[in-house]
Every structure is written in structure tokens, then in C-alpha cells.
Amino acid sequence: MTGRVQPTGGLVGRGLVKRYRRGVETVSALAGVDLRVDAGEFVALVGPSGSGKSTLLALLCGWETADEGELRYLGPLGDRRPETFGWRDLALVPQALGLVGDLSLADNVLLPARLRGTAGTEGPRARALLTDFGLAHLADRYPSQASLGEQQRAVVARALLLRPAVLLADEPTAHQDRGHADGLLDAVVEAARGGAAVLIATHDELAWARADRVLSMRDGVVTEGAPS
Template sequence: MTVVVENLTKRFRRGSETVTALDDVSLVLAPGELTVAAGPSGSGKTTLLSIMAGFETADAGTVRFDSPLPTGSDPLAMTWRDLAFVPQALALLDEMSVRENVDLPALLDPPAAAERGEPADDLLARFEIGHLADRYPSMTSGGEQQRTAVARALRLHPPLLLGDEPTGHQDRGRIELVIGILRAHAYAGNVVLISSHDEAVISAADRVLTLADGRLMSDKRTGVRR
């Protein structure tokens, strides 16, 4: 599957002031590489990911999914099996245990879970949170909660994974752990786009998109495939 973003523009009005959060951004994301959207705070990273995920609408431009997703290409009809998102604020459910949070996409879509994906306990082990499986997320650290949210996103092995600073709460070692797992997901033939301003993440990317004031300033392949 390929994601084609064409001429995306998004403005926010604040009183009499207008902020251009995205300014005519075009790009194509292909499977098989870990792409990082970099750029300073306020440059438009979250806005780009939110529009791609269908959480926000653009003022102009389009997002197209080139091959049909399992449940079709209408963003409003997409589920965890199509597109998985790791929001900056994580959005874990605190009435459910860590294991149940990771398993949520499977609970919502049993046929997809039967057909594909990775068991929740395997994901918990890979993300080094297996010992926390029966706790509520609020009884775990910020880094552990973030790894729970990334594990949940991978539960149904989605062809498109978007993560908004998915390593922002991790220490060096765990940044490597999470990035290694996300890169492996990309190399398995999926589209993976995450935002970050962390040098450790940027230097591990196959492709780096740099945003500034809503504009795509550069789009570089790093050639670091490993």
C-alpha cells in the first residue's frame, strides 16, 4: 500500500490571526522504510499525522491510499487493521489492564485477530512490559504507558502505522527498542511514519521529512537501511 499526500494545506484561526499549520505539503509514502517527520515545535507534525489518519480535515489537498485497505479506503470506515495510530497523548483506557489495552484492536475486530496479527502477550514481552500485563495503565510509568500504546498499534499488523512522537517518554535503550520494532514493521512491507525531534530517532530513520512553519523543507533518504 502507498499513501499519496497532495498539496495539503491546513489553517487554524485564532481570533483575528490565522496560523498556517500545513502549507502545500505533498509526499508519497511507500512500504518498507521507516520515515520520520522532524521539525521544531509548531512546525506541523501533529497536524500532518492527524489529517493522514482522518482525525482532522484539510482546507485543501488530498490524502489517498493507493491500494485498497482491508476495509476500504474511506478514512471514516478504517479500523485498527487498516491504520493504527499512536497519539501523543496515548489514549489508553484506564478501566482496562495493560494486556487488555494492547488487545483492544483484537477485541473490537475478532475476525481480523483470527486472521492476522501478533498475540498481545508476545507484544507485551517484546516491549518489555510483560510483567505489567495485569496492572492498570495509570499504575505504570509514562514510558511503560507509551510502549503499551505502541504495542496496541501493532496488534493487528496494520499496513499503515502513524506515531506522534512514539518514543518521547523513553530512555536511550528503550528508544532503540521501540524504533527497532517499528523499523522491523516497516521492513515487513508496511508504511510507518512517526514524528520526532529526537536526534537518536532521526538518525535511525531511512527517510527524514523536515517541516518548518508547515512547509516540507526537505525530504531525504538516509541510506542507513539495516
Template structure:
């Protein structure tokens, strides 16, 4: 079943030298249980594409559907989760509280303790549960943000460069969680430059000149 579907996505931005067309009719589909990577040079539009797919931005034209429903109809903190490059952790909350936040907001408080503990242990940050984001490294914050994204067991996970800033052991933990999330039925789309991520994917795509092609 196709869990994430995009058709004809276009997006441009005004610039002093004229309008820059970043995405030029992108078509994309990711099935439930599938890991798909998107590569492309810096500035190719990967982050712009992810912003459209998760609803952070709106396309100039085109549509996005999650599990057959328009993206705008998807409840917050429910079906579509995102790990952005700008992590967006709440600075006034501990790492454990940040990870718990989607569960709390979706009314699933009974799952918080076990789910947060298990995810932090899997990603090697369980000793940092009571630390605040400014008190830990960027890589540790990144792993906490991934745990926050998957805490609700989303049907779609969008991860933008999830292995940047990580050492080898941490990369392996992240990749294991990404594959397990897909194994639980999520459609996973990962923007990456890392060969290790491509190796655990079911297929790869490349974004070039605003268009998607097979890698």
C-alpha cells in the first residue's frame, strides 16, 4: 500500500536576481514498510521537498497524500512524523520530555515511560534523560529528535540527514531504528549523502534540477 504519495510538486522562491524554481514537478511514492533514500548535491532541494511532504511549507502546485488522505487532513502528532535538519527540540524540556511530547499531545500518556525508556536505550542516550538540549552534543540532540519522531509509531517518517554529526556506533543505532520503524509498517523517506544509509534502503532516488529520478 502506498503510504506517501506526491504528484506534480513545484516550488520556487523569489530572489533579487529573479525567481528560482527549486522543485519542478516532483512525483514520489513510498509504500508502507519501505525505506527510500533521496540524494542530491547541497542546494538541490531535498529540504524544500521534505518541507512540502510534511506540511511545513505549501507547494506552488501539486498534491501530497498520506495513507490516501490529503496532507492537510492528517491530525498533528498522528500519522506523519519528521526529523528535520533544524531539530526543533524544546530547550526548556529535558531530552526525555521532548521525546514524550508527541505521546502526551496525542493523549497516549500511558505509553510514555516505557516507550521513552526503550527508545533512549536503543539510541544510546538513556543516561541523558534528565539533561536539557544545550547540555548535550548536537549528535545526541539529533538522536533524541529521531526518538521523538518515531515515539508515536508514525505511518510515515521523513528523516532529513539523520546520520549527520554521528559516529559509527551511533549511525548503526540510527539505521537499526529506521529499519525497525519500517518493519513495523511505516513508510520511511530519508534524505542523505551517506552510503551506509543507502545500503539499508529498499531503493534510492536522486533529486537533480528539481526533478526526481531513480538512483
């Protein structure tokens, strides 16, 4: 699928700290994270369970705010406040998926376009993504009538629909067999080649192999390169 290239994005984080407090206990989920993801780059974020990957993505997408540090978006996004970002600016594949339960898979995929009032023009791309991800025959099903892997592929299709400037995905191949995982990774690589800044948290070693760069996360800190 080729298509128009979006305005370039990307992001830089410096010294990002995020603490969660539970009563007297404090968890330093992020302990001073430095990272940069440029437009056109596919970066894989790897690290053990609990190392802070989802927390970092939550911060980068604006769901959480940092206790310390600085987060800047690059290019045209840098002139805007993150609260104003739409799916075309920044798209997220949450670890918990988050499909709308009373919309069909097709309508979930088309949702970002509906919110922009461009559902008519984006319809063919939504159908192409559903077909590419092996979901064409399930388009009218509700999420509760689809497998976890099928739901996850719909979530990735929803994120890719508007060719976002920044794509953040939290373990997007976690529920996939190898063939479907490779199909999703093809689409992620294509998004980066089309100019998106792509960061995916992943335990999938074949995803690291396809990334332009690998970042390792451990105990809330990010270092360049694959884990040793």
C-alpha cells in the first residue's frame, strides 16, 4: 500500500522520570530515560516485564505526564500541544488493545477517519488493511466475537489508517502466530519508510531484527542497542 506521506514527526525525551505511589511504597517506573526517535525510523524497545516499556509509551502518547524531564515532539508536531494531537499525528497500539466493544471491527478501524470526518475517503484504505491483516471476512464482527490476535490486528489497522506521523505500539505482535506477526511487521516497516517515527515495545526477536535501531530497557532506564 503506497500513499501520501504525512508531515514528518519524531520525538525526543530527556531525563524522563515517572514514579507511581502506592501508600508508603514508591515505584520508579522510569528512572531518567533519554531517547530520540526520528521520522522515518523504526525503533524497537526491548526489555523484561516490568522494566517500564508501557509506562514510557504512556508518557510519549500523552496519557501520563512525567514527574521530571522534558519531552519534545519534532517537526510540525513540535508547534502543537499533545492534547491537540489526533490519530493522524500520533497513533497508539495499546497493550490492552482498547477496541470499542459496540462497533464492528471495520468500524473500529475506520474510527480515526470518522473522528476527522473523512470516513468516505478512507474507506478503501480501511478495507485494504483489513484484507492485508486477514480480517476481511470478520469485518462485521464485534470485538467480543473475534480472537485476541484478530482484535490486535484490527487495533494495528486502526493505528495505521491515517498514516500517523508518530506510531507507538505496545507489543503489537504479542498475540500473533509467526505469519501474522510478519504481516504486521511489514506494515510497521512500511509506515516508517513512508516517513513515520515508529517506536514499538516488543519481546519478539524477529521484530528487533527488522528494526533500524534497538533500545534496551531495564529498571526504568533506556540504553542504545540490544540486550546482551
